[in-house]
Every structure is written in structure tokens, then in C-alpha cells.
Amino acid sequence: MEKKRVLVTGATGYVASRLIPALLDNGHLVRATSRHPEPLMRRHPQIEAVPSDMLDAASLKGALEETQVAYYLVHSMAGKDFAAKDRKAASVFATAAEAAGIKRIVYLGGLGSSEDKLSSHLTSRHEVGEILARGPVQTIEFRAAIVIGAGSVAFEMLRYLTERLPVMIAPRWLSTKIQPIAESDLVDYLLAAATAEVEGDRIVEVGGTDIVTYRDMILAYAKERGLRRGIIGVPVLTPNLSSYWIKLVTPIPTSIARPLIDGLKNEVVVTDDSAAKLFPGISPGGYRNAVRHLLKEQIGRLEVATAPDVPPWPGTFDSLFVDRQWVRSNAPPAGMGEVIASIGGDPRWYPLRWTWWVRARLDDLFGGTGLRWERPEGDLKPGSRVDWWTVRDIAPDRLLLRAEIKAPGEAWLEWRVVSLENGCELRQTAYFRPRGAAGHLYWWGLYPFHAPIFRRMAVGLARRAEEQSLQSSRG
Numbered sequence: 001m002e003k004k005r006v007l008v009t010g011a012t013g014y015v016a017s018r019l020i021p022a023l024l025d026n027g028h029l030v031r032a033t034s035r036h037p038e039p040l041m042r043r044h045p046q047i048e049a050v051p052s053d054m055l056d057a058a059s060l061k062g063a064l065e066e067t068q069v070a071y072y073l074v075h076s077m078a079g080k081d082f083a084a085k086d087r088k089a090a091s092v093f094a095t096a097a098e099a100a101g102i103k104r105i106v107y108l109g110g111l112g113s114s115e116d117k118l119s120s121h122l123t124s125r126h127e128v129g130e131i132l133a134r135g136p137v138q139t140i141e142f143r144a145a146i147v148i149g150a151g152s153v154a155f156e157m158l159r160y161l162t163e164r165l166p167v168m169i170a171p172r173w174l175s176t177k178i179q180p181i182a183e184s185d186l187v188d189y190l191l192a193a194a195t196a197e198v199e200g201d202r203i204v205e206v207g208g209t210d211i212v213t214y215r216d217m218i219l220a221y222a223k224e225r226g227l228r229r230g231i232i233g234v235p236v237l238t239p240n241l242s243s244y245w246i247k248l249v250t251p252i253p254t255s256i257a258r259p260l261i262d263g264l265k266n267e268v269v270v271t272d273d274s275a276a277k278l279f280p281g282i283s284p285g286g287y288r289n290a291v292r293h294l295l296k297e298q299i300g301r302l303e304v305a306t307a308p309d310v311p312p313w314p315g316t317f318d319s320l321f322v323d324r325q326w327v328r329s330n331a332p333p334a335g336m337g338e339v340i341a342s343i344g345g346d347p348r349w350y351p352l353r354w355t356w357w358v359r360a361r362l363d364d365l366f367g368g369t370g371l372r373w374e375r376p377e378g379d380l381k382p383g384s385r386v387d388w389w390t391v392r393d394i395a396p397d398r399l400l401l402r403a404e405i406k407a408p409g410e411a412w413l414e415w416r417v418v419s420l421e422n423g424c425e426l427r428q429t430a431y432f433r434p435r436g437a438a439g440h441l442y443w444w445g446l447y448p449f450h451a452p453i454f455r456r457m458a459v460g461l462a463r464r465a466e467e468q469s470l471q472s473s474r475g
């Protein structure tokens with residue numbers, strides 16, 4: 001594939017954070033802009049991150065130099081004046097792109113027919129596409145409905161509602177038709193657009209193979225997660241009331257939920273074959289497969305994550321609960337690694353022991369195996385049983401365990417050892433993926449116990465490594 005110098009704007013956002021690794025994997029040279037470049041540099045050390053605010057033309061200086069293709073993924077969303085901000089940002093960018101001699105702008109907007117009365121959010125997405133295409137730089141505007149992926153805010157809104165509410169009261173939008181697209185298919189289109197032979201400005205409507213309703217999406221997601229869910233349709237529920245409800249049940253702020261809810265009334269389906277004609281090599285999949293892939297990948301990410309200071313999930317909304325304890329220690333990294341690899345087979349590894357005893361009794365009660373103190377002879381390997389955990393990954397600087405106890409969700413515990421100048425840092429992370437409302441109650445119900453247990457556990461391991469290093473230096 002031809003290699004390009006590309007610029008990705010809105011680079012801390014959901015779509016960009018999935019596109020950037022794909023561009024890098026395909027050998028493109030990536031520069032990225034954001035108002036907050038630090039997390040970007042940490043997440044993708046190979047890219048050049050440029051601080052820039054799209055509302056301030058001067059801050060774009062240099063960002064577009066020697067670039068052939070620019071992805072426009074900026075999106076204001078929150079706040080009453082988002083449409084005005086997005087208008088201004090798009091025209092600032094179009095002017096800068098023209099001045100820098102960019103060859104192609106690739107923009108991702110939203111589906112929806114302009115013959116419908118579109119929500120202000122969708123209207124603004126179309127308007128941005130028009131502003132970009134008005135300039136002389138060739139513009140490929142993709143239009144998509146909800147993207148199925150962890151961190152995609154509209155999908156997360158539905159996912160949180162499904163995860164948390166056994167019965168949902170929802171208004172008419174339940175029956176609106178929508179054609180969601182899997183994250184990987186969308187990334188394929190965006191990636192292909194860097195090099196595709198396409199002439200002139202184009203609007204490309206993209207979607208998966210299924211046209212569904214929001215009701216179908218909720219119920220199919222619940223089925224994949226093994227959740228029984230009921231939906232009661234009501235004739236009216238004002239968008240205002242819905243957004244307060246979203247605020248109560250999900251972590252999504254009202255300011256973001258409100259424009260999304262307004263848009264739920266608009267049908268968002270593909271109406272032409274532009275994608276198949278221009279990108280015949282891409283065959284998108286269906287909704288169920290996208291959900292299946294997402295759920296599998298979420299666990300996969302825990303198992304394969306390698307960068308020590310990047311959380312294994314890129315999105316902020318991922319329906320995973322996380323407890324993170326980072327403890328610095330004077331112990332050498334190798335010594336710390338040995339300590340975490342020797343865990344198990346003895347209750348003294350676990351702080352607040354009585355709470356584990358109570359947990360063991362509960363596990364027995366619910367037909368589990370109870371808590372056990374066991375570990376194999378010799379070194380741990382993937383698949384080894386350690387107390388009530390199974391080892392899923394082990395390396396000199398990492399141990400990932402998955403809990404085998406009965407719980408309304410999946411629990412994981414991970415330790416990483418990061419070298420520091422004088423010692424190391426032990427990075428302990430507990431993950432819990434709740435199953436339904438019971439899972440949420442479980443996490444929060446036990447949190448007053450878990451929080452001090454996790455803290456003491458990390459501190460205890462760090463101190464143990466220090467003692468061992470002291471002993472070996474004396475010995």
C-alpha cells in the first residue's frame with residue numbers, strides 16, 4: 001500500500017483513537033492534533049502530536065505542513081452552541097488545508113436524509129461536510145450511523161441502559177430504523193480513503209449489513225450478554241426527561257446525551273451504493289457479529305495489553321469497573337516481578353483475611369468452589385490455578401489473573417512492574433465487568449471492602465519485595 005503523510009484531527013476522540021493504530025500499522029506517517037496532546041503522546045509514542053484548537057487558526061500553524069491527507073474528526077457535541085463552534089472549526093480547517101496544499105480531506109459525519117427534519121446534531125454534521133467540500137481541497141465525506149465499539153458514545157448510551165436496567169421505559173424512538181456499523185469496518189473505510197483512487201468531492205454512506213431498530217439493538221445486545229431485558233414503549237417521553245434519565249443511569253453527561261437523544265427520531269440508513277462502488281474490497285458485517293466481536297475483544301484487550309501506562313481499554317465508557325493502585329518501591333524490578341510470581345497458596349497474601357473467609361462462605365452457598373489456598377509446584381504458567389484464580393498471562397514484569405469465583409460478572413487482577421531510576425513501580429489493576437444490575441450492585445456493595453483490600457494488597461506486595469531485596473543484600 002502507498003504510504004502517506006497524514007494528519008488526524010480530533011485525535012483524542014473515539015474514532016481517531018481507533019484509526020491512528022490502523023494508519024501506523026499500514027506504514028503511514030501520522031501527525032495528530034488535539035487541544036490536549038499529552039495523553040496522545042503517551043498512547044501513541046510513534047506519532048507527532050501538535051497542540052491545536054480548531055477555533056484558533058494560528059494554533060494550526062505547522063500542523064498541516066507536508067501533509068497529503070487530513071482526517072477531520074473534530075466534534076464539539078456538548079454545549080448549546082455546538083453547531084456554531086463546529087461551523088467555525090470546519091471553516092478554519094478548510095482554509096488552513098487549502099493554504100497548506102493538502103490533497104484530500106477525509107471527514108466522518110452522520111447518516112440521515114436532508115429531506116427529513118433532522119436533529120440539530122445531524123444537521124450540524126452535514127453542515128460541516130458542506131463547509132469542508134466548499135473549498136478547493138478534495139473532500140471525501142463518509143456518513144455513518146452508530147458505530148459499534150467500546151467508547152463510541154451513542155452505542156455506550158444504549159449499552160449502559162441495557163446493562164443496568166432490567167426493564168426499560170422508552171418512547172417512540174425505539175422503532176426508528178438504523179444501520180449500525182462495526183468499528184473495524186468503519187476503520188477499514190477510513191483507512192482505505194487515504195490511498196483510494198477517487199476523483200472529486202464524494203459523499204459515501206457506510207453501514208453494516210443489518211437495518212435494525214433501537215429495540216432490536218438493545219435486545220440483541222442483551223442476548224449476547226446473557227441478560228433478560230424487557231422494554232415498555234410509551235407514546236411520549238420528552239428529550240429533556242430522557243436526558244435526565246440517561247444522566248441518572250449512565251455516566252454520560254446530559255450535555256452530550258441531549259443532542260444524541262434528539263437524533264434518535266431520525267432514520268439513519270444507507271440509501272445508495274456509493275460505498276460498494278468506491279470501496280469494493282470492503283464487505284461490512286452485521287450487528288450481532290459486531291457486538292460479539294466487541295465483547296470478545298474487551299477481554300482480549302486485558303490479555304494482550306502490553307503498554308504499561310496505557311489502560312487496556314481505550315474508551316472512557318467501557319462498562320468495566322476498575323480499581324487502580326500504583327505503589328512505588330525501592331525494590332529492584334526483577335525482585336518485584338519475583339514477588340508477584342510467587343503469590344498464592346497461603347491466606348497471608350490477602351489483606352483483611354476475614355472478608356475473604358466471608359466471601360468463601362458465600363461462594364460455597366452459591367455453588368462455587370469456595371476459596372482455596374493452592375498453587376502449583378514451581379513456576380506459574382498460563383492456565384495455572386492459583387487460589388481461586390487462573391493465570392491468563394505471565395511475564396517477568398506482568399501477571400494477569402482471572403477470578404473463578406461465583407460472581408455476577410468477570411473479575412480480573414493484574415500487576416505490572418515498571419522500572420524507575422531507583423527501584424520500580426508496582427501497578428495493580430482490578431477489573432470487573434458486571435453482568436446486569438446485580439453486577440453493578442455487587443461492585444458497589446463490596447467496594448467499601450475492596451478499596452482498602454486492593455490498596456493494602458499492592459502496598460503489602462511492594463513492602464515484601466523491599467524486605468526480600470534487603471535480605472538478599474545482607475545475605
Ligand SMILES: NC(=O)c1ccc[n+]([C@@H]2O[C@H](COP(=O)([O-])OP(=O)(O)OC[C@H]3O[C@@H](n4cnc5c(N)ncnc54)[C@H](OP(=O)(O)O)[C@@H]3O)[C@@H](O)[C@H]2O)c1
Nearest residue numbers: 010012013014015034035036053054074075108109147152
Ligand atoms: N462515534 C460514533 O458512533 C460516530 C458515528 C457516526 C459518525 N461519527 C462522527 O465521527 C466524528 C468523530 O466522532 P467521535 O465519536 O470520534 O467524536 P469524539 O470522541 O467526541 O471526539 C471529537 C474530538 O474533537 C476534538 N475537538 C473538539 N473541539 C475541538 C476544538 N475546538 N479544537 C480541536 N479539537 C476539538 C476533541 O479533541 P480534544 O478535546 O483533545 O481537542 C475530541 O476528542 C464526528 O464527526 C462524528 O459525528 C461518530
